[in-house]
Amino acid sequence: MAVAYLNLGSYVFAFLSLSLAIVALSVQAHIAVYDEYWTQRQTDALKQTMESYDPNPFNVTDHLNYHAALAMETTGSDNATRRELGEVGQKTKKRGGRHQSLNAIDKCWRGDKNWEKNRKKLTDCVLGFGQKTTGGKNGPIYVVTDASDDDLLNPKPGTLRYAVTRDRPLWIIFDRSMIIRLQQELIINSDKTIDGRGANVHITGGAGLTLQFVKNVIIHNIHIKTIIPGNGGLIRDSEHHFGHRTMSDGDGINIFGSTNVWIDHVSMTNCTDGMIDVIMGSTAITISNCHLTDHNEVMLFGAREGDVIDKKMQITVVFNHFGKRLVQRMPRARFGLVHVVNNDYTHWEMYAIGGNMNPTIISQGNRFIAPPKESCKQVTKREYTPYKEWKTWNWQSDRDYFVNGAYFVQSGRANAWSAAPENPIPKQFAIQPQPGTKVRRLTKDAGTLGCRPGKSC
Structure with missing residues (x-):
């Protein structure tokens, strides 16, 4: 695929070359010794960014909205009263169960009482820009049995650090509930699923998760809270390589130059820096069904104004x-x-x-409840940019629900869609999103789920 893109013409080649040059200057975040191994990973990752970028993003947003509508319609055919806000019967108050699964991602898998034996069905359910993510589907199941994180250079078999640094696909699960305190950042290799269903897994009191120059990772149904910076040192980053890392930032999940990532049903609280950072050419990412509380700077998509590779960034929230x-x-x-x-x-x-x-923001069917403070009612903020510049940015609101005086300042042109726009917005949304008035029910199970074997999750 990389060759195909390079053959498209000098523009793509020049863009990739420029991106490589820019990334080479700043990519050493946390990497103290930028050796041949990391140079190759960087090169491979940037090519993967080019391949993963979808030139027709409208197809992706439309696909998601279609499945969201279909999920609600099929739920309504079982019990039409469930489709209206406020008319939730006694049975629907209980957390879990097939009748509970109203959003399209959850409805795909949560009704299966044999989910424990069919764990990998989860990969059929991702929507949005991360829809091609399969994680460790093509590998065996690996069971974490040891909550310790004592040896960063040669992690013990049975630990989470051992599992995520293997050089092959793995579907990682946990044999029991556990609290894991990471001594330093957990560097996750490609083709991994971290699946916390059936256990209560907390990563807390230590460093966070790092996805750097990797592809195809799923993080599902775990708690990440009270994350602090790690001091760095010699840390294993793959099965056959380790290197010296500098101090980490204290991010909950840091996605750096990575593609095809899905974060689903994660509960996050109180990280030192960002909860989820997506930077340096990362693309094809979906963040879904998460519950986030107690934090200042929640999600950062694109870290620096000089990182032009982030023009290829496409993320679904x-x-x-x-x-x-x-x-x-x-x-x-x-x-x-x-x-x-x-x-x-x-x-x-x-x-x-x-x-x-100049990012493109498509806001559809969200519920925005403004705080009491009058100066904070506006949903949107264009930072460090005068109006004469941002008035052309494509920030569109469609079927959002505004409460307590909240308001969204739109910009750009709603009909700015073209065959190859720089910042695309659909000419019109062929499939309407679910309206913001339904959001409370679509998100009521956000965060980790209490899945039990033998029962619908």
Whole structure:
């Protein structure tokens, strides 16, 4: 595929070459010794970015909205009263169960009482820009039996660090509930699924998760909270390589130059830096069904104004609950395209969605509940940019639901769609999103699920 892109013409080749040069200057974040191994991983990752970029993003947003509508319609055929806000019967108050699964991702797998034996069915359910992510589907199941993280250079078999650094696909599960305190950042290799269903897994009190120059990773049904910076040192980053790392930032999940990533049903609280950072040419990413609380800078998509490779960034943020004591960046984007759809914004203290460097924001069917403070009612914030510049940015709101005085400042042209736009927005949405009035029900199970073997999750 990389050869095919290079043959498209001098523009793609020049863009990739420029991106490589730019990344070479700043990519050493956390890598103290930038050796041949990391140079090759960087080169491979940037080519993967070019291959994973979808030149027709409207097809992806339309596909998601179609399945969201279909899920609601099939649920309504079983019990039409469930389709209306406020008319939730006694049975639907219980967390879990097939009748509970109203959003399209959950409805795909949660009705199976044999989910434990069919864990890999999860890969059929991802929607949005990360829809091709399969994680460790093509590998065996690996069971984490040891919650320790004592040896960073030669991690013990049975630990999470041992599993994620293998050089082959693995579907990683846990034999029991456990609390894992990471001594240093957990560097996850390609083709991995971390699946916490059936256990109560907390990564807390230590460093966070790092996806650097990798592809095809799923992180599902775990708690990530109270994450602090790691001091660095010699850390294994793959089965046959280790290197010296500098101090980490304290991010919950840091996605760096990586593609095809799906984060689903993760509960996150109180990280030192960002909860989820997506930077340096990362693309083809879906963040779904997560519950986020108690944090300042929640999601950063694109870290620096000089990182032009982030023009290829495409991210879906769907069915998440942005909850109590959040301040800003839900998300904040530089460059790229972000589809923010059917999320519940119940709290923010400054703003909800922000950005600069001309990102495209498609906001569809979200519920925005503004805080009491009059100066913070606006959902959107264009940072460090005068109006004469940002007025052409394509930030569109469609079927959003605004409560308590919340409002979204649109910009650009709703009909700016073309065959090859720089910042595409559909001419019209062929498949309408689910309206923001339904979001409370679509996101009511956001965060980790209490899945039990033998029962619908």
